[in-house]
Amino acid sequence: MIEVENLHKSFGGTHVLKGITTVFEKGKTNLIIGQSGSGKTVFMKCLLGLLLPDEGSICYEGRIYSQLSGSEQRDLRQEMGMVFQGSALFDSMTVEGNVMFPLEMFTKQSKAEMQERVDFVLNRVNLVDAHHKLPAEISGGMKKRVAIARAIVMKPKYLFCDEPNSGLDPKTAILIDNLIQEITQEYNITTVVNTHDMNSVMEIGEKIIFLKDGIKEWEGSNKEIFRTDNEAVTNFVYSSDLFKKVRQMYIEERA
Amino acid sequence: MNYLASIGSYSIMVREVFKKPTKWPIMKSLILKEIDELIYNSMGIIIFISIFIGGVVAIQTALNLTNPLIPKNLIGFATRQSVILEFAPTFTSIIMAGKVGSYITSSIGTMRVTEQIDALEVMGVNSLNYLVFPKIIAMLLYPFAVAIAMYVGILGGWIANVAGGYSSSAEFVEGLQLDFTPFHVTYSFIKSVVFAFVIATVPSFHGYYMKGGALDVGKASTTSFVWTSVVIIILNFILTQLLLG
Structure with a gap:
């Protein structure tokens, strides 16, 4: 489990993360979604320790990252696995x-x-x-x-994936999604996925955090995202006609 | 202000390079790979340039000896002094700044752009030690390359001199032995060790801290070559003043 408390991060005069508080649960696939420039990548880099937050804390099962020594931070990083957007293979x-x-x-x-x-x-x-x-x-x-x-x-105890589906065809994207979810459950690890892909949201979003302009606008599961009235979320997730129809069908089915 | 900030960042980088060393079996293979890439693969161009530079120095000296009172052995003397004092350590280092420096900047810069350096950091690897330290150690062999450049440069001078009929082989060899100061070779090796450190670290700095995409890797390589050359030229002046002045 990763607990994030009042996280702030600025670059020069640009305030990118504005007080994010959330919990990433163990054994679940936690998704961070949001438009480009909403702060997803900066948030993930803070979780990985590649960027240090200006304010707030990130706690990995009782260990607050900013309070650890350099060697303890490196030891903690060895408990993390990361899948980069471009794979970053050597x-x-x-x-x-x-x-x-x-x-x-x-x-x-x-x-x-x-x-x-x-x-x-x-x-x-x-x-x-x-x-x-x-x-x-x-x-x-x-x-x-x-x-x-x-x-x-x-x-690893923590698995981070930055846009694991980018550049992949839909079939391969679903395979990768399923693989990430299976591994999360199999090893009971805390998985955090940064994504734009709405298929991923629907398929593996056991917990979803929606960021808008550096603020956590909404959080819930892929079941709850169908029912939410949050305008920012519905404008983002259901921006395509296809997903609007899917949502309508879901609501009618439930009714 | 930007220059001061860059000097500060460079100093911090150099300090980080020597922290948290990588496991020896892995480091050993990295060092051997870098020796192959940085030194062994550069020998061809070093030998090629040195032989022609030595030849040009001999020809130019010979063509300027118009006064019959000046002995012909001056051609060998001037070739030896020019090659040992300047051409082998400094000129070769400028060539190496282009060949090796651009390779270092582009390889590390590409790793930065493709997030491979981030991948190392996330794993808990000291990426500066992993990437830059083997290059510094490999470049410690650079004085051997400079020694070969000295030998080949003088050989080139001898070939050009004899083949061009400017003086006899005996006169050239007599000039080579004339007033020889062994410290000049030591001075040359001291310079080459300092230049080797510069060639390994300045391009690494430009690659490691670069920002942007593929186009910026090319720009960083060019900037790295310019700055490595500038630092070599300035250090050449300072070291010459300190050691020979």
Whole structure:
């Protein structure tokens, strides 16, 4: 569980995050949604410790990040896995090298143990024959799966995904969504996903936080988002005719 | 003010490079990879440039010796002094600032743009130590490259001199041995160690702290080359004054 309390972040004169308070629950897929420029990426970078907030706190199961020493912060980061928007795989390493990298850096496992773990996680994300390929030789969907494998190889307590579906076709996007949700439940970890994708909201949004201009405008689940009267949320989520019709059908069905 | 802020950021970067070291087996392989990339792969261009520069120095000295009272062995003497004191350490370093410096800036800059550096940081890796420290250690071998540049430069001078018929081989070799001061070689090596540090760290600074996209990687490489060259030229002046002045 991650508890965020009154989080503020500014860059020069621009106040990006304006007092966000929320809780990201363990074993659930927590989604951060909002328009471009609403502060989602800055919020996630604060959660990852890549940016330090100006005010407020982020508490990881009793550990307030800003109160930890440098080495304690690095130890905490080793409990985090991150799937970047562009996958951020190391170009010079093979798929296997990328996934093995955290194990080589932070564990004292033997080569055989590391290989076993790498095979297991690559198998878990359905990548069985790409071990020796370079990132440049695989598709966007495969890169995301490698990034997920690298993120979970150290058995993290917290998994962060920044727009995991961007640039993927709808079918692959759903596969990635389902994979993230399955892994969250399987390992009982706290997962935070930053997304624009409304399919993800409907499919895996067990808890959704809607940001608008750096303020938490609304929070709830994907079931509740159908019923909400919050104008900002409905304008954002149901901006397309398709989703307007889906919502109407849902409401009529319930009525 | 911006220059002062950059000097401050550079100093902080250099301090961070030596903190929280990466595990030795991983660091060892990174260092060997960087030796291959930064030193071994640069030997071709270093040898090529040195041989021609040595040749040009010998020809120009010979063509300016119009007074018959000046001995012909001055060609060998001037070639040796020019190559050892300036051309091998400084001219080669400017070439390296272009070749190696732009490689360092673009490779680290691309890692910044594609969030690979963020990925390292999120994992808890000291990205500066992981990326920059192996380059600094690899560049400690740079004086060996400069030594080869000295040898090849003088060889180029000898070939140009003899082939052009400006003086005999014996006169050239006599000039090479004339008033030789071993400290000049030490001075050259001291300069090359300092320049090696500059070539490893200034381009790393420009790559690591760059902002923007692919186009900005190219701009950062150009800026990095300009600043690395400027720093080398200024340090060359200061070191010459300190060591020989």
